[in-house]
Amino acid sequence: MSLLIKDEAPEKLIDENGKRVDGRGLKDLRPIKMEVGIVPNAAGSAYIEWGGNKIYAAVYGPREVHPHHMARPDRGILRVFYRMATFSVHERKRAAPGRREKEISMVMENSLSPVLFLELYPDSALELFVEIIAADGGTRCASITVAALALADAGIPMRSLVTAVAGGKADGKLILDCSGDEDKAGEADLPVAITWFNNEISLLQFDGIMSLEEFEETIESVKESLEKIHEMQQEALKRKYIDIRNDIKENESEHQHEGGDQEI
Amino acid sequence: MAVEEEEIEGDDDIDIDQIKDKQIVVPGEVLSEDLENFNPGRGTIRKDDKIVSVYVGLKVIRKNFINVIPLRGIYNPKPGDKVIGIVIDKNPVKWKLDINAKYFGILKPSNTLKNQKSRRPRGEQPSTEDLDVGDVLIVKVIQADRLHHPELTTVGKFLGKRHSGRIIEIPPPKIPRIIGRKGSMINLLKKMTKCNIFVTQNGRIWIQGDDIEHECLLIDTIYKIENEAHTSGLTDRIKEFILNEKSKRGIDQ
Incomplete structure (x- = not known):
């Protein structure tokens, strides 16, 4: 059956002026919007809009581990469930989790667990559900970024936050934060996650062809943009509480004005 | 039922009302690099020469300790805490109670007033017939550590089953x-x-x-x-x- 809209990547990913398909410069990020505490039933939750990606993350627990044989008597475990909605990609995705979902769940577990004090939760599990509502390249990086926010919002002690972004190569030029088209038609894709408490890389995957010099240059530019995203994460966590404070201050000043009028 | 008085539970020894500049901090944020004058307190860790927060919370300095009061989190049972539990399961020797913690709490008949040895008729065995699944109880934690399920009791002031409210x-x-x-x-x-x-x-x-x-x-x-x-x-x-x-x-x- 043919689709009404064809899923084709454009022929040229970078035009003569050095602009990318969506009008960005080579080292520009897509617009990012983050919010915490939006799933009321979860212990902690967060939502991110990163370009065309829309992702929810929710944390439950610590709670009992099922199946029981996965429990560890000396420490807790982090279980990540990365799932894509059937409508999140161009052609309908089968609902059953496949090889890719299992892989991304695993790399997310490995990149997030260094910041957690899992020894505090023996015999129990922290369960993190990541639901991709819309996907447009770089979902694993966006998922790690939003998962760190959800864990922090749940009040789980963490050494630091975790931030991730992808570098890459398209049309022979090094780029940052690959979109869906650049992922598919580009030459290389390099997702990187960093744990801020020791400034170490906790996720590094690579797909494509790149010289060693290009690789090092990409890592350097990724590090710069990671810092920007980290600031956004911190701001999103604080905003939830600062907004309430500001509302109260506004109300109080309104009250004072009203009181002043009455006296006159 | 007699009018019950509530008991005021242990007040937090850190009083947030007294501190004017309550800075909101996030995990990994450096709170101080001055280790000569300050020590890492609650909710913080020491990383190299810095004091770092582990929670989203309020930064509070008390004497020479820097603390972070978390704004969300789970309940960690400690001996002596009074908690409200809901019976989720029972068998002939114990009840299991949901106490809003990582693990369910265990209430044995010998830790309830009616089944205490001194009150029980001679020759009668303790039983778990008194309470049913869904009952709401105020209980006290008598033992809690990281290896066992917390053990609970209903013997004490204000403790026991709630019939209303x-x-x-x-x-x-x-x-x-x-x-x-x-x-x-x-x-x-x-x-x-x-x-x-x-x-x-x-x-x-x-x-x-x-x-x-x-x-x-x-x-x-x-x-x-x-x-x-x-x-x-x-x-x-x-x-x-x-x-x-x-x-x-x-x-x-």
């Missing part, structure tokens, strides 16, 4: 704000809404009022305190809120 839940770190400094907030709530309140450490609050209007007003007030727990001047604002709501709803006029 309502239960609401808020995040456990916000419980000290419901109580207030030296119980100021809870006394205010009790006086203005004429309700019985029992606040427990696991984030559950038992309330019982003369009529449903007062109970609803109290519930709304508690959720307002929970929402604004990180702001200053809360007691005065709550007093004003209750007075406003009373005139709006036409209670006590």
Whole structure:
């Protein structure tokens, strides 16, 4: 059956002026919007809009581990469930989790667990559900970024936050934060996650062809943009509480004005 | 049922009302690099030569300790805590109670008043017939460590099964704000809404009022305190809120 809209990547990913398909410069990020505490039933939750990606993350627990044989008597475990909605990609995705979902769940577990004090939760599990509502390249990086926010919002002690972004190569030029088209038609894709408490890389995957010099240059530019995203994460966590404070201050000043009028 | 008095639970020794500049911090944020004058306190760790927060919370300096009071989190059972539990399972030798913690609590018949050895008729075995699944109890934690399920008792003042009233839940770190400094907030709530309140450490609050209007007003007030727990001047604002709501709803006029 043919689709009404064809899923084709454009022929040229970078035009003569050095602009990318969506009008960005080579080292520009897509617009990012983050919010915490939006799933009321979860212990902690967060939502991110990163370009065309829309992702929810929710944390439950610590709670009992099922199946029981996965429990560890000396420490807790982090279980990540990365799932894509059937409508999140161009052609309908089968609902059953496949090889890719299992892989991304695993790399997310490995990149997030260094910041957690899992020894505090023996015999129990922290369960993190990541639901991709819309996907447009770089979902694993966006998922790690939003998962760190959800864990922090749940009040789980963490050494630091975790931030991730992808570098890459398209049309022979090094780029940052690959979109869906650049992922598919580009030459290389390099997702990187960093744990801020020791400034170490906790996720590094690579797909494509790149010289060693290009690789090092990409890592350097990724590090710069990671810092920007980290600031956004911190701001999103604080905003939830600062907004309430500001509302109260506004109300109080309104009250004072009203009181002043009455006296006159 | 006799009118029960609520007991004021252990007040948090850090009083957030006294500190004016309550800075909100996030995990990994450096709180101080001055290790000569400051020590890492609660909710912080020392990383190299820095004191670093591990929670989203309020930064509070007390003497030479830097603490972070978390704004959300789970309840960690400690011996001596009074908590509200709901019976989720029973078998001939014990009840299992949901106490809003990582593990369920265990209540044995020998730790209930009726089945204590001195009160039990000679030759009779303790049984778990008294309580059913779904019953709500106020219990005390007598033993809790990281290897065993917390053990509970109903022998003690104010403890035992609740036959009436309502239960609401808020995040456990916000419980000290419901109580207030030296119980100021809870006394205010009790006086203005004429309700019985029992606040427990696991984030559950038992309330019982003369009529449903007062109970609803109290519930709304508690959720307002929970929402604004990180702001200053809360007691005065709550007093004003209750007075406003009373005139709006036409209670006590």
